[in-house]
Amino acid sequence: MGTGITVVGLGSGDPDQLTLGIWKVLQGASRIYVRTKEHPVMNRIAGEGIAFESFDSVYENNGSFSDVYETIARRLVELAASGELVYAVPGHPMVAEKTVLLLREYAEEAGIPLKVLGGESFLDQAFVRLGFDPIEGFQLLDSSDVTVESIRPSLHTLIGQVYDSLTASEVKLGLMEVYPDDHPVIVGHALGVEGEERILRVPLYELDRLEGYGNLSLVYIPKADDESLTIGSFARLHEIVGILRSPGGCPWDMEQTHASIRKNLIEETYEVLETIDDDDPDHMREELGDLLLQIMLHSRMEEEVGTFTVYDVIRGLNEKLIFRHPHVFGDRAAGSADEALKNWDAMKAEEKKRKGASAPEASLLDGVPRDLPALMKAYKLQKKAAKAGFDWEKIEDVFAKIEEELGELREALAEGADSESLKLELGDLLFSAVNASRFLDADPEEALSLVNDKFRRRFRYIEDRLREQGSSPQGSTLEEMDALWNEAKGAEQTK
Missing domain, CATH: 1.10.287.1080 (MazG-like)
Incomplete structure (x- = not known):
């Protein structure tokens, strides 16, 4: 007895659309398995006395569709080891049929011949019954993959496998990320099946309020060139x-x-x-x-x-x-932000290595942008040096350094140093102050921004008070403005 699997498509639902070749295969098969008997064509097959077994019980015994498809595909390979069989699926075997994709892989691994015969898919009936040409631009989405990233309003969009109201609700929420709540959508049930077909046009917000969803249901959104739908892309x-x-x-x-x-x-x-x-x-x-x-x-x-x-x-x-996130997308672990940062730095170093940056040429201070604001740049340079152990042991040492640099600035000023020398001494003082910010775990840019805001606020207070008095900073003495400054300071402290 030979081995092998022949996969056939049962079409979109109308028994009259079943191809003659597939009908002959079903009539001549000794063993037929169907993914589900919940398909209109199955009544005709059963009525003709053709025996079959379904995998409907697999749906009941598994918690997810992926488990169902995996179980069916592997079971078919086991069954085919003892002889030829036919596996029948709704629609076309290569359209929205995960079990067949898995079966192609597993049959090849097991050395079992696999033959796939086509059949009318639900797409054929959708093009005819909904009246659009896919050449104009068309996308097919699974109901579980309706996201803002996948939706393209400029294309005709069909969403398949809308099995029930819960699935319709998930589709609705996904579509509402792009379309307005009242955007018209079309729901098709059993397209092309005489006596069962229903085509409903409803506003999007009513999508999950309809009844009648099942294995032959889909949602269709016609293409639209409305600027309001594409403006967010x-x-x-x-x-x-x-x-x-x-x-x-x-x-x-x-x-x-x-x-x-x-x-x-x-x-x-x-x-x-x-x-x-x-x-x-x-x-x-x-x-x-x-x-x-x-x-x-x-x-x-x-x-x-x-x-x-x-x-x-x-x-x-x-x-x-x-x-740079091997702890998320790879096999490394990171139980804290510090561990994640270590992974980031390690992978960053690996990137440089792969790009050919030789160790002797590399510096621990590499990676700090040249054009960063000076305060931020000093902070980043010091942090990198500190990682290598080039740092003060305690903040008291930093305070001593600040006092030392302040003294040198005073001394240079007293000696009449030129502007360039004074600028360097001032830079040393500022650089030392940045060291203090690191020990206080305070970003110097943020600290200075807070002080800038405080200065702006208090000076505005001085301007407002002087304006009330019919004066201005230009027409006031330093003593008058200093008194108002202290007044503003006191007002802030009482809040």
């Missing part, structure tokens, strides 16, 4: 920036270069930081958009000369994130 952003930079676009955008908008990148970054300090989510959203625009513009400039695109930027970032 990254692809549309890329397109808009390209239009702005193209002939006939915006004259200002077309003239810009990396150098001309360099300062914009810094300014937008600090505007984002301001919204973070102010805990202002609405403005943060806007400012993050402005910052993203700078990235898009710089990337577009390189795309125009053929070096890279913004999608290359994203690809590189994704690769870096995966590589």
